[in-house]
Amino acid sequence: MKVSYFPGCTLKTTAKELDAYTRASAKALGVTLEEIENWQCCGGVFTTANDEIATKLSSIRALTEANAKEQPLVSVCSACHNVIKQTNRAMQTDADFAFRVNNYMRMQSDTYTEYHGEARVMHFLELLRDEIGFDKVAAAVKNSLKGKKIAAYYGCLLLRPGKTMQMDDVENPRIIEDLIRALGAEPVIYASRNECCGGYVALDSPDSAAKQSRKVLDGAISAGADLIVTACPLCRYNLIKNGKSDIPVVYFTELLAEALGVKETEDAQ
Amino acid sequence: MHNKDNVTERVLRISGVNARRCMKCGKCSASCPSYDEMEYHPHQFVYMVESGDVEPLLNSRSIYKCLTCFACVDRCPRGVEPVKLVEAIRLEVIREQGANHLRADDVPAKIDEDVPQQLLVSAFRKYAK
Amino acid sequence: MPRIGVFVCWCGSNIAGTVDVSTVSEAVKNEQGVVFSTNYQYMCSQSGQDIIKNAIRKHNLTGIVVCSCSPRMHEATFRKTAAAAGLNPYMVEIANIREQCSWVHKDMLTGTQKAIVLTKAAIAKVNLNSPLTPGESPVTKRALVIGGGIAGIQTALDIADAGFPVDIVETKPTIGGKMAQLDKTFPTLDCAACILTPKMVDAAQNDKIRIYSYSEVEEVNGFVGNFDVKIRRKARYVKEELCTGCGLCTEKCPQKKVPNEFNMGMDNRRAIYIPFAQAVPKVATIDADYCTMLKTGKCGVCSKVCTAGAIDYKQKDEIITERYGAIVAATGFNPISMDKFDEYAYSQSKDVITSLEFERLTNAAGPTAGKLLRPSDGKHPHTVVFVQCVGSRCAAAEKGKEYCSKICCMYTAKHAMLIRDKYPDVEVYVFYIDVRTPGKNFDEFYRRAVEEYGVHYIKGMVGKVSPEGDVLKVQASDLIANKQLHIDADLVVLAAAIEPDKSARSLATMLTASMDTNDFFTEAHPKLRPVESPTAGVFLSGACQGPKDIPETVSQAGAAASKVIGLLAKDKLIGNPCIAHSDEMMCNGCSSCERVCPYGAITYVNKEFRMPDRTTLVRRVASVNEAVCQGCGACTVACPSGAMDLRGFTAQQIMSEVDAICK
Structure with missing residues (x-):
């Protein structure tokens, strides 16, 4: 299957491995990721103010391109996924916003066709669960991760706002745990797995972010995890920075690539 | 600097929040991970906007402490979405010329080599215009 | 020729405030059939009714129109008034100039004009009314x-x-x-x-x-x-008339792993069971979902131990x-599911329970014999947190209920008090949005929980319950102290909203x-x-x-x-004479009416008709059971040939009303 792929800024810089493992795993599972042409940074956070359209246009451009190709738009970074999905939802539900966006986009291009959130926006995890199926993923595992106790860290952006993201039960998610099981490892459940890591506040109030991250780390460690997986480069940064090498934090696609036996291949470099 | 009535009206308009729906249960503040960092708490944002008392919020550092984690949105039994008020008030401040909370010159001192791009773009989007 | 009287009511200022009643009574004076028209302050009062009665007698009225409130309020009153003056009660029409006119308009001119139109419509209808006599039906005294x-x-x-x-x-x-x-x-x-x-x-x-x-x-x-x-009597696989309720079968049944719904699934029962000691009827029932005998044909223990011979594996629904x-x-009612409120960790910890589960936990006949023990490890809890309004007063319809469930404030006060009474060492917190205790001795009861029993009532909601190790970390608002609270609880009780x-x-x-x-x-x-x-x-x-x-x-x-x-207590019920009837000459026997009748009041009969040439013809025609017909009118709309009509609301009457309005 072919899908449109929005990697995002961090996957081209400090989180290159997140991108590489995602591509290698997708290839191993028979999915072609077609990178959006000339994609622009999503902005990292969705602006909830409904009088702003400029901050949402990069998402619109990616969405309309995917829509024109009749492909789902897949991203792997939690933040990109969140911004794109919230923007898409606004196009579906906020007629005034959609009107202004469509007017603006028409000014930019004569060939632009009116858009109202028709594209399907998927996180790579949803692609694995809903399109490929965790049973197929399990069947493709070459190096089982049996014996590893892994804590899934969702953070906030993958799941919230639940009404828009619709990925999983916001308060008691299981999608990453199910993936961990599919890879042969044992998921560790802990309460702070859907709490915010501190996010962008790390720049302005590092102490506040440290407190948030510590809560997550302590939760995972005291629940007996050997490893934390996440989908978000900023989550990973905050956890590592405040984790003082207490526990390794890796992207879920690294685990996936490892289990599928493609971690060391050329595709993943 | 800010016309009081206009600010409240603008905040309500750009946030799209109907503060009157609030039944003052405090579940937003009970859910807020940044509660202790904030001088005014999520339920107070809703109450103060509803009663037109926005000035103290504009001048409070609380507006930079919200993590935009949407816990208050998901858990509010009345669909009030307090995070949107916090954001609208922050925008009301930083949209003024020269009122950016984060300046490019300040960044080098705040970062290390592992900082992901995502952190920088997010922080600029939240703190500067 | 019809002789019609019109009576316009002021309803104090309810109508007269927005409708100029004199203009109305004056404006309809020359309508067809109208021989008398007046207005009065309260037409429903005794003296108002006397005005109507006197006018009926004095002017030999054959029909009246009362312009007043909704017919739901006083139609019956004015029908009785008419009957008292010797007029058939179904010769009365109500023009609703209150709910449908004065109450919904602010402008006197608009209100008056509309009232006149509504009155004219009612006059047009009453011109075509004919006297009706209701039928009677018997009452089954059970x-x-x-x-x-x-x-x-x-x-x-x-x-x-x-x-x-x-x-x-x-x-x-x-x-x-x-x-x-x-x-x-x-x-x-x-x-x-x-x-x-x-x-x-x-x-x-x-x-x-x-x-x-x-x-x-x-x-x-x-x-x-x-x-x-x-009534379906479900097979319980036990002959009710033979079973003595001795309970031997429920002790010997080898299938011990059936969740006990009476104890809210907090312990198990057997596949054959009597829900509780004082059950009525005290008869065993086999749960077909779990019974090995019914599922595989191998077991039969209950049948062997039953001295009354009451077990019947072949029993069928009756x-x-x-x-x-x-x-x-x-x-x-039932408590709603807690699935959509997992911030309280109901599905994540056995020690987060609903209030109905708590009832079983403190009940001497419950799974812990009335001792307050944590469901997870059977230990005595030291801190108990109650959360009010879980799913009540919730605007998100996909999660909870918008209404107040009404009973939770009181039962939570009761639970809190019971804990403090039996176990003074336990700290009890109640998180509330509002405490609602309007009822005789209710607020006093709640205050006792606070003042005598020292229950900590905290204004604010719980945001999240995090199971960590064997404690439940409760993060909540204390709105009065303007603080976020963090409490390590051993047991959390959720006041789940109730639903039908x-x-x-x-x-x-x-x-x-x-x-x-x-x-x-x-x-x-x-x-x-x-x-x-x-x-x-x-x-x-x-x-x-x-x-x-x-x-x-x-x-x-x-x-x-x-x-x-x-x-x-009544021997007969007076029916509603405004029911359907079919003109057999026009009926083409298509069955449309029979299909739409929600009451099953229409049947088809073969009837002989004498033709003009003196031959006879048998045709299939609709027949309305007058005792069953409720006068809903569905058949009159469905009838393609116009044979079906509703007495008191004939097509002609309705059309004359429409014409009067559109004129």
Whole structure:
């Protein structure tokens, strides 16, 4: 299957491995990721103010391109996924916003066709669960991760706002745990797995972010995890920075690539 | 600097929040991970906007402490979405010329080599215009 | 020639405030047939009615139009007035110039003009009215109560007490309902079983009451006074008349792993079971989902140990049909699912429970024999947190309920008090949005929890419950202290919103009884007819009509019973003469009317017609059962040939009204 792929800024810089493992795993599972042409940074956070359209246009451009190709738009970074999905939802539900966006986009291009959130926006995890199926993923595992106790860290952006993201039960998610099981490892459940890591506040109030991250780390460690997986480069940064090498934090696609036996291949470099 | 009535009206308009729906249960503040960092708490944002008392919020550092984690949105039994008020008030401040909370010159001192791009773009989007 | 009188009511300022009543009475003076027109302050008052009566007599009126409030309010009044003056009551028409005119307009000119138009329409109609005489139907002197909780039991006892036979249909193996699961009852703290079980026994021993336990209503036909009801008696695989309730089978059954619903799944029962010691009827029931014998044909232990020979693995569901004069819905409530509120970790920790589970946990007959022990490890808790309004007052329809569940404030005060009374070492916190305790001795009760028992009431909600190790970390708001609280709790109790039992919706369809958006049965009038459904002969008892505590349920049960008794005491019911009739000469026998009739009032008959050439022709034509027809008019719309018409609302009358309005 072919899908449109929005990697995002961090996957081209400090989180290159997140991108590489995602591509290698997708290839191993028979999915072609077609990178959006000339994609622009999503902005990292969705602006909830409904009088702003400029901050949402990069998402619109990616969405309309995917829509024109009749492909789902897949991203792997939690933040990109969140911004794109919230923007898409606004196009579906906020007629005034959609009107202004469509007017603006028409000014930019004569060939632009009116858009109202028709594209399907998927996180790579949803692609694995809903399109490929965790049973197929399990069947493709070459190096089982049996014996590893892994804590899934969702953070906030993958799941919230639940009404828009619709990925999983916001308060008691299981999608990453199910993936961990599919890879042969044992998921560790802990309460702070859907709490915010501190996010962008790390720049302005590092102490506040440290407190948030510590809560997550302590939760995972005291629940007996050997490893934390996440989908978000900023989550990973905050956890590592405040984790003082207490526990390794890796992207879920690294685990996936490892289990599928493609971690060391050329595709993943 | 800010016309009081206009600010409240603008905040309500750009946030799209109907503060009157609030039944003052405090579940937003009970859910807020940044509660202790904030001088005014999520339920107070809703109450103060509803009663037109926005000035103290504009001048409070609380507006930079919200993590935009949407816990208050998901858990509010009345669909009030307090995070949107916090954001609208922050925008009301930083949209003024020269009122950016984060300046490019300040960044080098705040970062290390592992900082992901995502952190920088997010922080600029939240703190500067 | 019709001689019509018009009577315009001011209704104080209700109508006269927005409608110039003199202009109205003046404006219609020259309408066709009108020979008299006047206005008066309160037409429904004694002197107003005298004006009508005198005018009927003095002017030999053949029809009257009263311009007043909705016919729902005073149509009956004015019909009686007309009858008293010797006029057929169906020669009265009401022009609703209050609800549909003065109340919805602000401008006097607009209001007056509309009132005139509405009056002209009513005059046009009454010109075509003809006198009608209602028929009569008999009343079957037996009532059906659907649901055997405290509401149903009390209703049945009160009906039986008046001497009428009554049947209770209960879907569970025993009557008793939710009240049987409760420990103590507020505000007096008497034990629920101690006050409920005597009533259960009374019901069982009353020779006027039949209890169909483990049974469901399958089909309802007929109408007030004559409902034909099919009841499915589900196979319990035990002969009710032979079983002595000794309980030996329930001790010997090898299938021990069946979640015990009576204890809210907190312990297990056997596949053959008696729900609780005081069950009525005290008869065993085999749970076919778990019984090894029924599933595989191998076991038969219960049959071997039963000395009464009551076990019957071949038993089948049985359908019985019975006729009733009145039906009472008493289907009760359930707590909502906690699936959408997992911030409280209900699905993540055994030590997060609902209030109904807590009732079982403090009940001497419950899974812990009444000792307060944590479900996870059986340890004594030291800190207990109660969360109010879980799913109540919740605007998100996909998660909870917008209404207040009404009973939670009081039962939580009770729970908190019971804990502090038995275990003074336990700290108890109650997180609330508002404490709502309007009821006799209710607020005093809540204050006792605070002042005498030292329960910590905190204004604010809980945001999240995090199970960590063997504690539950509770993060909450204290809005008065303006603080975020973090409490390490051992047990968290959620006051789940309540909702009508799921069976209510299909029952409402069978009864053609209306429901609100929350699936509570709608009453005929929220203030003045609170225990009657708008469907004649159907009455409402208990929480199926709205959230209710026990005192309110029992009062409502008694009120419903008195309405039933009032109905059953009549020998005949005066029907509504405004019913359908078919012009046989025009009927083409197409069956359209039969198909749309919701009451099954139309049948087709073969009838001989004498033709002009003196031959006879047999044609198939519609025939309306006048006792069954409710006058809804569906058939008149469906009839393609115009043969079907509704008395009192003929097509010609309606068209003349429309013409008068459009003129």
